[in-house]
Amino acid sequence: MHTAVRRVREALAEHGVHADILELPGPAPTAAAAAAQLGCEVGAIANSVVFRVDDDPLLVVTSGAHRVDTRRVARLRGVAHRRIRRADPDFVRQVTGQRVGGVAPIGHPSPVPTLIDEHLDDYPYVWAGAGLAHTVFRTTCKDLVRLTGAEPVGVSAD
Template identity: 30%
Template sequence: MQTPVTFLLEQEGVDYRLLPHSKPATTIDEAARERGVAPEQMVKSILLRDMSGFHVLACVPGPAQVDPKKVRALLGCRRLTCADARDVEDVTGLRIGTVAPIGLKTPMPVIFDNTILQYTIVNISSGDRMAGIELSMEDLLLLCDPLFADICR
């Protein structure tokens, strides 16, 4: 399976494991079951936008929720909201529910919640609802060079 995310990983020479699904996953819990991993090891990527059209990708452990107010305070933005499905696809090049913190169409700040750092191996989306990707946290951090902060609710 070739996706923008697997293409980038192969181009960068990063070791990863593709975790195919038997059916498309639409939630973190479904994806975790399909991949046979704990939801906490999954990195959920949420695209936020402010009123001026500025975008940021906020990443939290699978079961957690992003707190847009904390992200706004960190970046000094005005009101931040979750981007709609069309905006997600236009900005990231990926459909909602398949966004990973790497392989994005548009460069933007990426912020990881501090709690993600407790895992040495993580799961991200492959860019396709039919598979996930397992890779080392170290490699993921090198590829996306995120900011770190407390951004969970």
């Protein structure tokens, strides 16, 4: 088992969440591709996107049906909009131990401050990355909140 996937599995177990990690039959570079393989709505895909706020990481777990509004995120974090940038692949890997395209909301070497899209609560179940681009696990918004310590907030432009 790949180290990134093992860390996700361990983080789930540490929080008492019993979720199977599934390997998708093919790559899922987008929420639409993942949803098509899983047979679910695009909005039920929980995308984990890493941003830099100056030199600090911020993970935003957003519904696949929405885009992160960095101006809104800046207001939530109490910082100027220009201080928030999407992280480059090297920074993402350094912070999460995972590559872009497979970033999970958990299983990182150290805790990462996280925001969770309130729209994920519209679905009884959501699918989150499990450390590799073709691995996912089914969970709920409530469990994502418990796993990450984050509260659901509005992170997209409605």
